[in-house]
Amino acid sequence: MNLAAGFFLAFVLLGLFGAALSAMVPDRRVPATLAWTASLASVTLLVASGLVLAHGVGFELPLMHLPVLGALGIGMDRLSALFLLVTGLVFAPASMSSAGYLGRYLGRYSLRLYGVLFHLLLVTTALTLAGSDLVTFLFNWRLMSVLCLLLVGFEHGETEHVDAGFLLLSMTEAGVLTAALGVLFLGGLGASGLDFASLRAVAPGVGSTARWAIFLLTFFGFSMKAGLIPGSSWLPRAHPVAPAPVSMILSGAILNLGVYGIVRVNLDLLPVRWVGQGLIVLIAGSLTAIIGILYATIEPDMKRMLAHSSIENMGLVAVGLGAGMVFLASHMPVLAAMGFVVAFYHMTNHSLYKSLLFLGAGGVDMRLGTRDMDRMGGLLRRMPYTGLFFLVGALSIAALPPLNGFVSEWLTLQTLLQSTALASTGVKVAFALCGALLALTVALALTCFVKAFGMSFLGMPRSEGVERVRELPRSMLWPMGLLAAGCLALGLGPTFVIPALDTVVAPLAHGSVTEELVPPFFTLGTSGDARYSGRFVRDFHRIGAQVGRGVIPGRGLVVLHPGGPRNPVVFAMSTAYTAVVLLLLLGSLYLVVRWSTRRRKVRRAAVWAGGLHHLSPDMTYTATGFSNPVRVVFEGIFRPAISEDTRESARGYFRTALTRRQMEPFALDRLFLRPVVGCARWAAARAARPHQSGRVNSYTAAVLLTLLIVLVIAGITM
Amino acid sequence: MSKWILRGLATGVKTTRYPRRHDGTPGISPGLPETGTELVFPEAAGAAAAVCPAGALEAEGGRLGADPRRCIHCMRCAWGSHAVPWNGGYEWARWAAESSSAKLAGAFGRSVHLRIVDAGGCDACLSEVTQLNNPYYNMHRLGFFVTPSPRHADVLLVVGPVTTHMRRPLLEAYGAMPGPRRVIAVGSCALTGGLFGPSFTASGGVAEVLPVDVEVPGCPPPPLAILHALLLLTGRGGEAEQVPEPGKGAAR
């Protein structure tokens, strides 16, 4: 048993101990207790997964052997270690922030229950990822799903919350059952058991129809959990209503499980073989991204806006995965590795900044009592640190350099541009279209988060509550600070992150991208590498790339196009360089302004409002108003339902009120959820009613009939 | 679209040569009563001054003094038994007596941005200010622009007697301008309150509210008089004076 396994076991025990402890301490003690035990557990998890990633040595802990199902156990390879690491990265700050956040429920809801559920969620999430066989995986998955339901519906006094929880449970359950069916199908093709190793062993012999069936079942099944289309409807309902730490976890850690499922089955157990499979993932990802960001942009509810944005980011992850799969199927291992690295990079980034933003939004909700951005404004004055950290998160998610969102989104776009290497024109066109959608998505994301930050933290307060708001407690600011630092670190250090992710990806893609993307530029002599012409390296040194040596950490730059004999142009970027230049520019600009105005007498005048003496808050833009152009331009997608009610005085033209309600139902509710539910209802009514006779013996007959059918089928297959 | 461009070209150049040359086109100015007119019957000076409803005429011995700041162009003194001669000029702008500001000469003087405030004018002054943009006067050619934001404005151009309700917006606009800033009062209402001030609704001129630098008399002052004020403010006012013009100089 290696060190990592020891830490992992310690983590499980710590988690269970925390759950037990939470059940015993009084309610008011729960927040502090939970913060300590759960973050300690998360850190242990981080250490365990970090060890596996660093040394590249996994572990297997067999638990038992069941007859038909085969060996059960837990273990960790690099893939699961990566996901566990991200889980730990999200759980640690979520646990810490619980200390400050949970106070609002004290006396209204049972915090002990929350403590128990929270710890159990941590453990089951980790065990889902660490399960090395289908049974452990599914068992923990479903436990985790139920725990999610309970935590989302934690404020069980609110119908909306409970409904959202049930929708979450039913949709993700439907998804995982579909996916499980796919994996069982694979198992049914002659595997000795349901452990991953046995499944992997049967993979090469699977026929093409079965491959397609398994791919479709597992991809669409797991994508339900990841929030990809068409099954994203639960996400914008469930994420906003959960307590802030749970929202962080749902978006930052639980969504990743869907990605894990897809990757585990379709890259590890039964790797994709056809370009078409990758294209499905790619297109589903692009459409998800654009739908997600469109709804995020027009959403005035801060947390629901973040939830829609999670859909968008999961779409971006899927785009990277899909591109990688296409390259993999086209036998381009290096480019495939690039796609997967980019996908995992983006997933990690999303987990960090989305947790940060959810924590900030939850904090604002806690202090202000509303999530409606139309009623915010001017929060920066009252909550400067929250505002600062939220700004870092917003800049990251809006993909601005030198933060982490920029790196991964830029690389995603660059990956799509690599489609020039592909042979088929049709696929190239698909890549180009997806690239265009992605570019639109990124631009809208910028709009969306300018709105999110500008309308809530800047400007004039648009409700009285804002004047009374206080800064968040330290127990919430610290986690936000750590997450913001993480965003900055992942942004500045792609030259470290890419090689690390490459070790995870290499076994899946059968290729490595480190040498391509982050060549050791600083150690490259002027004579150069075989891949770079000597002239290029000389030129590069001449323009000062070596200046960064010693300042810029790691191997130097991220190189997208090494240039060739026909096209000696090199595309490269370095967020570290950008950051240094940005700091220098801003600093010198500040100094120049200070110097040139040193003798100026400054007269401060009020905001110019067309000569109006009092600019009142209701004369400033609201979040809805800011995003309304998007609503108007994409009306065909939003299909808004508008109802207006005009009230006039008894006679004539004295209009006293014009009430207008505008609703934009989620497009996927309209296109997917409602038809499915409608069909199910119809089918249930048609199929079941004739048999609902109310006589006991007819039900008994039905049960017997079913049993008979099952036995017959079993007999045939055996 | 092309037909508009062709039409524009076919129209040719309409722009006045002022300030390089004096513009003597009929109808560009209503003129002002000459000051210091010697009367044929000096004893009738009082009666002649009483003709003026705005109090712009004053008997000084046998002569009739005219205060252009008060003249409302009713032309009642131009006809009848005690007719006062009128001149047809337009270079009427003068530095305000109270102004202590310097000219906006040098680098600032070649690109001056205006902010126009209607502080209760009758629309005639505003209409004449608007005419500065038409092809006949085209103030852009001399580097004068109307700016959309007071933050970029150098000059505040005020018309009207400053009504009670416009007092604060006017002060707001002035306060929103960065230094160096100058104020031009346009029209007799803006100089003296005209027919409307001082009263219960209007002040007796912009100077009661803001420090005025250049004054343009007239009811309304013709566009070239306003242009003259801008040139005076930027130290370019004297250029046309080399050319002799009929009846120049309605002194204060």
Place this chain on the structure above:
Amino acid sequence: MTEPASHAMHDQALQREAAGRWGAAVRISHPADGALEISPNPEVLSEVCGWLFHERGYALATVVAQERAQAWRLLYLFWGGPPAWVRVRIEMPLDRTSLPTIADRVHAADWHEREIEDLFGLSFVGHPRLGDFVLHEEWAEGTNPMRRSFDASRPPAAGSAGEPRWRPGRVVHAAGAFMMPVGPVFSGAAQASHFLLETIGEEVLRTIPRLFYKYRGVEKLAEGRTVDRAVLIAERFTGTSAVAHAWAFCRAVETIAGVTVPRRAELLRAAFAEFERFRHHLAAIAGIVHSTGMTVASSQADLLVEEALRSAGAAVGHRYLFGQVVPGGMYRDWRKDQLDELCRTVESLARRLDTLSRMFRFSSSFLDRLEQVGIVGRGQAEDFGLVGPVARGSGVEADLRTMLPYGSYRELLRVEGHVEQEGDGYARLRVLIAEAQESARLIRKAVARLEPGPVRVEIPAVPGEAIGWCEAPRGATFHWVRLDGDGRVARYRLTTPSFTNWHGFHLAAERFAFQDFPIIMATFGLSTAEGDR
């Protein structure tokens, strides 16, 4: 049947109907000026006015409040007919300060009542929206400047203590709705006025105008002045339609004095008034073109405006025709060659306007901005009593030159009215163009009919009261004047087309894209100087 006989018959019909409906609650009389005067009890005031307005087709000219020595006297003046004028008269003791509203039936009276409430302190029971109208927050509560006790020579009220704060009445309730403030100081050369555009972004659902930034108290300032001084105020409170307002004022004074203005003066007045209309419409057209951002076309229109101003300056001596119309006639006469020169210029300008308007009709980018923008329906225009080119764009003629002919319009000059039905910005533009052409024709006709003769008669100082009206460039204007014994103005009530039409402006400024706001403003072509007074 002779004309007076037909009048008498209509009079009797009205009288019978009123008596039949309200019996003793109304008293009907026939003053010497030929109008029908109805004095209802306050309880039936609204019904009587509503009956006149809706059933008998009368339009509201103005509401005159007077604080007489012994009593309040309110006159609601309706025109239409025959008989052309019906006066509804209310008298009440000075210690009573409230009377029933008529705005519930006659919406056109809405702003008149609000104004009287602000300036006289009379309140109108049943009016849903009183207060904060003419007098803004700068004025202390309870100040009523039109009361006799108020001293008009007092300098403006100093900024009151504390920070006065105006709360606009918001109408739109929707998630994320807010108000976009525009003005009172605009970015270009624009008149002072303030608008709050209620929007949820992009589409503006409703506009709240706030006017009277330029309230100069013209009605109060005129009080106590002799008529030849007061006429200066009448022509200078709105410089872009000086002749029309001076004419309307003079007509009221001449009616009181009972003098007949010489034929030559009447023709000259008509010629100048039509020239003013021509120049005003040219400027309005230029404003519309400018608002749509057509640079060359707007320069072309600007040329016409400046040339019209110059021709007035050259022929008459004043670019805005100030100082020409005085009580009793014209201030001076003009030589034939001067007037002929004016006619020639007008003719050439009219030809060029015709060319431009034909080019507009084929500029689709221009029409796109005007069509279906700022629509006012015919019913709305009637209920609000809109006047001028705005009303004529919506199918309501409301032209005093043809409907209540005055001066030389009675027989010498026949006006061909032009009415459009659509009620949008383009309809208003077409009305402006057609009227400008018609004015150009009328100027030439008026000058051609001039015969030598006097242009002015003396006005004796006679006490009395009368209404004078005129079709100003922006529409019907009504000047009601009461003179005291020594010929000074005792009460001056001034109802202008801009005041009337601003009342209906919000109808057009509803549900439009924000960038259309300047276009709607330009096609309405209103003046705040004229409206605020």
